[in-house]
Amino acid sequence: MKKVLSFSQEQKSLIWKRFVQPEGGTEDEAKHFIEVCEMFGLNPLLNDIVFQRYETRQGPRTNFITTRDGLIRIASMHPDYVGAPVSNVVREGDEFEFLPSEGNVKHKFGKKRGGIIGAYAILKHRRFHPVSVFVDFEEYFKANARSQGGPSPIWDKMPSAMIQKVAEVFVLRRQFPLGGLYTVEEMGLDDIGNGDRGIESITPMPSQSVFQPENEREKMETKREYDKPSSKDSKQKKQQEEAETETEEEQATLSDETSSVTSNEQSRKYVLVKRESGISPSGIPFTKVQVKDASNDETLLVLAKGEEGVQLAEQIPEDQPFHMEVREENGFKFLESVNGHKAIAGVA
Template identity: 40%
Template sequence: MSANSKVVDINKNREELITFTEEEVETIKRTVASDANTDELKMFLHVAKSYGLDPFNKEIFFWKVKGKPTIMTSRDGYLKIADRHPQYDGLVSDVVRKNDSFKRKSDGIEHEYGTERGDIVGAYALVYRKDRSYPVYVFAPFEEYRADTKVWYKYPSAMILKVAESMALKRSFSVSGLVSREEMDVQQLEEDKESPTKRFKKQKEKEDYIDVKDNAQDDSLSQREKEIKRIVGKSPKLKNDLLNYLEHAKKENDIGEEEKMSINKLDDQQFTQLKSILQTFKRLA
């Protein structure tokens, strides 16, 4: 940040751990939070400044889910908040599998395992604070939190551990106004508790007016479509994020309901934003 730049003061009554110049706020409006209206931008900047998370370093993100503003961080974002707190005294976490010896005690966990471990049961996290006699404890059962996505199938241990750690860190330091991608997966699970037929019908209705050529041969795709296909791969979650963005862009570009929206109809700024969002969500996964 330039020392001569004027700093924008969003909230004078609360300690700010990070500040933004007017120029940086304008950049955030064009990039990280381009979907945000004036009030949503103020909210985003307030949360970022309160918790000291830097959007330019990809520590905090703005995203609209079904028109509702969502401010996201990652498990590492929660860790950064904890590390800064003077009472933070450490994090202990692990994945529990069948055949493990696992017992919770008031002041910690007794967890032992050998070489013959079974399927994942869940994960636990304990966050210690110097000003508390007992740690904050969270156990995340695997079957309750597992999302039906490629990353969960490929890295189930890492994902369930992130869920437990995020929840424990968030609870330990009363973090509000933020969610992690893992928590969004959990929220999506709650929203998707409906019949497979109903889910398929909703997806089909969305794809009927949004053109996503994910199954096409590369030689029939435009350069833009190839770039997005490389990012999304076979991830159902990223494909859904792509569809959500195109649905938003369809309304933003005032395209008629009967006309399809495609990646190729995005303007340059929208296409750059789409790539940035998908790449960010891919890294968070």
């Protein structure tokens, strides 16, 4: 594969100092990152791509992350590229037929359009058949929107634009090779970048499907009704009550085990190494915290999002060990508590 870009030695040094070294990256990882950037024609100095390094139980991992626009730029330089994805949002009241085997859809806006059902994208190729995908709106909205307990207010403000972007990312990746490159849409990042560079958040979901037929839903509902135990059969009722009791006991045991694991995590002590804060282009404050496990000197990168998360990160002492609780999501650690104190709900 021929290189699209070629960085000067001065530019390589700047990429190392600005983007790789602050993340705890090694020189070999920097060389790998620069090689990928030159191959795909993505310039980190122009915010085309982000270097991410984080710790896992299996050891440190690195990801090179771009955006939907970055994917379009890569695709547009390919000799078989014939144009940007054709995409749109499907709403209640629209006439819509998804034809994946043909790489096509039939979509006509309804006179009275209702709520969002999903989005589709079609991408043509000079040599291959066109590819079409459909993504379900409800799954992504529940996983991402702040109103649903998710991390991103963007999904509440621009839901149609966000679900359309998801469909475009899927179809771009299917038509054109991207190597080890990831997108923010697949990683589920929430406006976290190097310095003050913001990245929009879309949490990846496994489903890319068509609608479930009404008659299938009716069959499932009917089956549930028939599966219910008869209230007239006292023997079955007693057996059901005994089974429910056993289930409750199992859940209680599982809860105790989970509490024990959480307690064990909270018993660890950490030391602050570095703390960086910024504000994303969409106005969301964030803090990146680099800490070291006092028991084994393992370095961790922890993220805090929103005003409540930033305030929580500010409670981390600079000159003494502390306890913390984190939530792991898509390979990233998000700060949940510091010395037993959690973020104040409702602060945004």
